[in-house]
Amino acid sequence: MAIEDDVLVIGGGLAGATAALAAAERDVRVRLVTYKQSTLRHASGLIDVLGYAPTDDGPLTNPYDALESLPDSHPYRLVGEAAIRKALAFFDELAGAAYAGSHTDANALVPTAAGTIKPTARYPTATAPGLASDRRDVLLVGFETLPGFDAPLAAAHLEAAGVPFDVRGATCSFPGIRRDDAKVTRYAHLLDVDEAIAVDAGEIGVRAALIEAVEGHLEGEARVGFPALLGDEHADEVRTDLADGLGVDVFEVPMGPPSLPGIRLEDLLYDALEDAGVRVTSGVPVVEYETAGASEDRIDHVVVDRNGAQVPHRATQYVLATGGLVGKGVQSERQRVYEPIFDCHVSHADDRYEWFVDGVFDEQPYARFGLSADGELRPLDADGKPEFRNLRAAGSVLGGYDYAAEKSGSGVSLATGYVAGTHAGEAVDEVIR
Amino acid sequence: MSDADNPTDDASDEFEPIQVFPEAEEMDLRPGADNCYKCSTCDTNCPVAEVDDEFPGPKFQGPEQWRLKRQDDHDIDESVMKCSNCMRCDSACPSSVPLSQMHNTARGEYVENHMSKFSREYVRNRILANYRRLAPLAATFPRTANFVMGLSITRWLGEKTLGITSEREFPAFATETFRDWWRKRGGAKVQNEDQKIAYFHGCYSNYNTPEVAKALVRVYEHFGYEVLVPPQSCSGTPMFANGMLEDARRAAETNVRELAAALEDGADVIASCSSCSMSIRQEYPELFDFEDTEDVAANTWDALEYLRVHEDLEGELEGASVEGFDDFAYHAPCHARNQGLDGQTVELLDVIDGVDAHDVGDSCSGISGTYGWKAENYETSMKIGEEMFDHMDTADAETGLTECPTCSMQMEHGTGYEIRHPLEVLEAALFSDRPETA
Ligand SMILES: Cc1cc2nc3c(=O)[nH]c(=O)nc-3n(C[C@H](O)[C@H](O)[C@H](O)COP(=O)(O)OP(=O)(O)OC[C@H]3O[C@@H](n4cnc5c(N)ncnc54)[C@H](O)[C@@H]3O)c2cc1C
Ligand code: SF4
Ligand code: SF4
Numbered sequence: 001m002a003i004e005d006d007v008l009v010i011g012g013g014l015a016g017a018t019a020a021l022a023a024a025e026r027d028v029r030v031r032l033v034t035y036k037q038s039t040l041r042h043a044s045g046l047i048d049v050l051g052y053a054p055t056d057d058g059p060l061t062n063p064y065d066a067l068e069s070l071p072d073s074h075p076y077r078l079v080g081e082a083a084i085r086k087a088l089a090f091f092d093e094l095a096g097a098a099y100a101g102s103h104t105d106a107n108a109l110v111p112t113a114a115g116t117i118k119p120t121a122r123y124p125t126a127t128a129p130g131l132a133s134d135r136r137d138v139l140l141v142g143f144e145t146l147p148g149f150d151a152p153l154a155a156a157h158l159e160a161a162g163v164p165f166d167v168r169g170a171t172c173s174f175p176g177i178r179r180d181d182a183k184v185t186r187y188a189h190l191l192d193v194d195e196a197i198a199v200d201a202g203e204i205g206v207r208a209a210l211i212e213a214v215e216g217h218l219e220g221e222a223r224v225g226f227p228a229l230l231g232d233e234h235a236d237e238v239r240t241d242l243a244d245g246l247g248v249d250v251f252e253v254p255m256g257p258p259s260l261p262g263i264r265l266e267d268l269l270y271d272a273l274e275d276a277g278v279r280v281t282s283g284v285p286v287v288e289y290e291t292a293g294a295s296e297d298r299i300d301h302v303v304v305d306r307n308g309a310q311v312p313h314r315a316t317q318y319v320l321a322t323g324g325l326v327g328k329g330v331q332s333e334r335q336r337v338y339e340p341i342f343d344c345h346v347s348h349a350d351d352r353y354e355w356f357v358d359g360v361f362d363e364q365p366y367a368r369f370g371l372s373a374d375g376e377l378r379p380l381d382a383d384g385k386p387e388f389r390n391l392r393a394a395g396s397v398l399g400g401y402d403y404a405a406e407k408s409g410s411g412v413s414l415a416t417g418y419v420a421g422t423h424a425g426e427a428v429d430e431v432i433r
Numbered sequence: 434m435s436d437a438d439n440p441t442d443d444a445s446d447e448f449e450p451i452q453v454f455p456e457a458e459e460m461d462l463r464p465g466a467d468n469c470y471k472c473s474t475c476d477t478n479c480p481v482a483e484v485d486d487e488f489p490g491p492k493f494q495g496p497e498q499w500r501l502k503r504q505d506d507h508d509i510d511e512s513v514m515k516c517s518n519c520m521r522c523d524s525a526c527p528s529s530v531p532l533s534q535m536h537n538t539a540r541g542e543y544v545e546n547h548m549s550k551f552s553r554e555y556v557r558n559r560i561l562a563n564y565r566r567l568a569p570l571a572a573t574f575p576r577t578a579n580f581v582m583g584l585s586i587t588r589w590l591g592e593k594t595l596g597i598t599s600e601r602e603f604p605a606f607a608t609e610t611f612r613d614w615w616r617k618r619g620g621a622k623v624q625n626e627d628q629k630i631a632y633f634h635g636c637y638s639n640y641n642t643p644e645v646a647k648a649l650v651r652v653y654e655h656f657g658y659e660v661l662v663p664p665q666s667c668s669g670t671p672m673f674a675n676g677m678l679e680d681a682r683r684a685a686e687t688n689v690r691e692l693a694a695a696l697e698d699g700a701d702v703i704a705s706c707s708s709c710s711m712s713i714r715q716e717y718p719e720l721f722d723f724e725d726t727e728d729v730a731a732n733t734w735d736a737l738e739y740l741r742v743h744e745d746l747e748g749e750l751e752g753a754s755v756e757g758f759d760d761f762a763y764h765a766p767c768h769a770r771n772q773g774l775d776g777q778t779v780e781l782l783d784v785i786d787g788v789d790a791h792d793v794g795d796s797c798s799g800i801s802g803t804y805g806w807k808a809e810n811y812e813t814s815m816k817i818g819e820e821m822f823d824h825m826d827t828a829d830a831e832t833g834l835t836e837c838p839t840c841s842m843q844m845e846h847g848t849g850y851e852i853r854h855p856l857e858v859l860e861a862a863l864f865s866d867r868p869e870t871a
């Protein structure tokens with residue numbers, strides 16, 4: 001007996017989770033199978049739709065204005081502007097008060113830990129008071145034990161970028177942390193539980209100790225930016241306490257990987273999956289598939305490998321959201337790039353030397369490797385026909401875009417996840433009726 | 434005690450100085466270290482690094498330590514003893530770095546080369562790792578044992594002389610072990626050449642919670658399976674966690690041999706404890722290469738998982754209802770999570786009327802087998818558990834549910850809830866209209 005569901009989503013990153021949630025909007029049984037952890041834990045937690053266009057040099061003010069300039073094979077062109085908007089609305093509903101940015105089409109400008117300005121469509125509420133369009137002065141606070149955020153350097157970079165306010169950086173020691181390789185989760189945990197630490201006058205909570213450490217550095221700035229590690233489960237409470245204690249607005253600066261805002265987004269999505277009744281199986285990979293009897297173009301079931309034991313899973317519709325070269329949804333060998341589960345067609349130059357171009361900063365062809373798809377996001381074979389009738393693909397397993405250059409990673413995952421999941425959910429209904 | 438009870442309890446098994454563990458010693462894990470691209474995903478999943486300042490985390494413990502070893506003859510850092518072997522880092526790593534294999538071999542090497550065999554810590558760890566050896570004795574005189582173990586003087590002495598925390602109560606021993614019950618019952622009630630399972634009950638459901646083992650037998654017989662109960666040793670889980678690789682190796686050798694014989698007989702192997710199945714499925718093939726190790730690993734299943742795949746379990750339970758149980762606060766043990774089994778219990782209880790399981794989140798319970806029993810780890814263990822205790826408190830249930838014996842000790846210790854095993858609920862659902870067979 002296979003384990004039976006209506007829709008089976010393979011891969012549990014932003015694309016897979018969105019697809020599962022979109023499919024679950026209908027009255028169908030949805031399962032998500034995912035192997036290792038997704039790129040959500042590395043990503044900044046920002047939802048970038050489109051920061052840069054191939055035809056423009058500078059950051060885009062409005063991502064929607066630039067959609068027309070993207071190549072035909074770009075995932076955004078496949079799904080269309082209306083679907084991108086619907087997907088973002090879907091996300092806004094899901095994220096509720098945890099995210100901001102839905103009031104405008106325009107990109108927000110978010111200062112990063114490196115002191116650059118990043119154009120993005122949605123950002124965590126924790127980051128909102130830090131926007132570069134705000135004219136109030138800023139104090140950035142870094143910690144001696146946290147090399148990933150050099151506050152004075154970041155401040156200098158922001159000044160050099162010409163932000164419309166004064167910004168200074170200060171470095172202090174984080175109460176309760178001595179080791180120089182403490183994990184971001186350790187900082188967050190201390191703040192979450194407000195652990196008591198010893199000081200000269202006895203014991204005080206970490207939050208109060210941090211306020212004390214930062215107070216002296218303030219020179220009348222209206223807002224203070226900390227690296228993004230202000231709590232995990234109780235992040236809102238931590239931020240409020242710090243803001244009250246310091247008497248200023250407090251915001252988080254997105255950090256490089258591993259990233260707490262990414263972890264929080266992951267938690268938000270997985271809570272939503274639970275609420276929606278999606279069944280989640282994690283820690284095991286899908287390794288192969290079987291078609292149904294004579295019809296080669298219909299997937300009958302897939303096989304999940306559990307340390308050598310083969311567990312069959314059957315559904316009527318499938319969504320492939322296994323990620324790109326990082327998530328291992330697309331893999332490369334010396335001579336070829338391939339998609340390992342269904343062996344869907346991946347177009348790429350035959351000559352390995354054409355995969356790369358010389359300049360590190362040039363657009364790299366390999367960044368666009370991935371599946372091509374039709375408007376319903378069914379992967380296409382070399383002749384442009386759907387590989388399977390009941391398979392759709394979403395997220396960075398798709399080709400035709402370069403998320404790092406465009407700053408479009410999360411936006412493409414959301415939009416394609418939403419479209420693939422919605423179609424999968426609807427197609428189940430068709431079969432049932 | 435019969436031989437069947439204790440197939441490996443012969444004189445040669447006394448506490449002797451540990452031998453060099455040949456396979457792990459020869460194992461070169463450094464190439465695995467090269468797969469690490471330093472993304473630190475493992476670190477953000479480590480429950481110990483989150484609460485314990487002294488612990489450098491899995492990225493250091495695994496790939497970095499192995500890289501150091503390559504550069505010069507670096508000694509294993511003693512912090513490896515603070516790793517609880519929850520294996521969360523292992524299943525998190527997007528680059529398939531063999532983290533738990535690295536931790537297990539590093540721990541073995543540390544204990545072998547750097548821990549005095551006369552130290553209190555070594556003796557204590559050896560006793561904890563070999564709990565199974567004490568259990569038969571206690572099981573022979575369960576009432577006396579429960580009485581003595583429950584005395585506060587015993588617990589005080591345990592802490593003072595051995596470093597076993599006095600905060601915890603020792604689990605009670607059953608008055609009749611599962612194997613005794615099985616023998617008295619006359620073994621299997623169903624014979625079936627075509628459908629057989631070999632039950633790996635592990636130590637805990639034999640000595641402490643035989644009701645779980647009995648539930649498994651009844652459930653599988655209900656589906657027409659012939660149940661074999663082969664001779665067996667400890668799965669090795671507590672031995673890996675304490676770096677007692679030679680003990681683990683001996684136990685594993687027995688188990689692989691006996692279970693391979695059962696496979697030969699046409700059975701699949703079924704376990705009811707998630708750490709036992711984890712050990713057989715993943716740690717054996719990672720650390721040993723006895724004949725048939727891979728075969729046994731690939732044919733070992735979790736009790737519920739097997740029924741879900743091989744029977745129409747949901748169909749069978751359609752309309753079933755149970756009485757006598759309240760709703761449950763369910764905790765998925767780390768070792769079930771690592772096997773992709775974390776969702777199945779809640780899914781299954783969904784089908785059964787009259788009882789619900791509320792998942793209390795994905796945090797680690799913090800006890801990790803023998804880890805939380807050590808006086809020096811007690812505080813860390815309770816700090817890790819706090820999130821789970823909180824979620825249990827707020828869940829709409831006052832009985833706990835989990836597959837792992839030590840998680841259940843921690844759940845009970847932190848909340849005072851009574852803790853049950855999913856097989857007990859399944860048994861109640863399948864036999865709701867029938868009187869319980871004794
Ligand atoms: C370091 C880094 C930083 C980034 N920063 C940003 C940013 O600031 N802003 C932004 O918008 N985007 C960012 N992105 C991009 C964005 O996070 C990703 O492109 C996008 O989220 C891709 O999501 P995905 O769901 O397609 O794939 P992934 O997140 O890669 O998830 C794929 C999942 O599928 C699973 N899987 C793979 N194979 C199998 C299998 N056989 N069976 C079952 N499961 C399988 C994997 O284990 C994984 O969990 C960043 C990406 C990276 C790597
Ligand atoms: S998760 Fe894997 S690749 Fe990432 S740092 Fe840890 S061991 Fe290295
Ligand atoms: S096994 Fe658990 S405790 Fe040990 S390093 Fe990995 S995550 Fe941390």
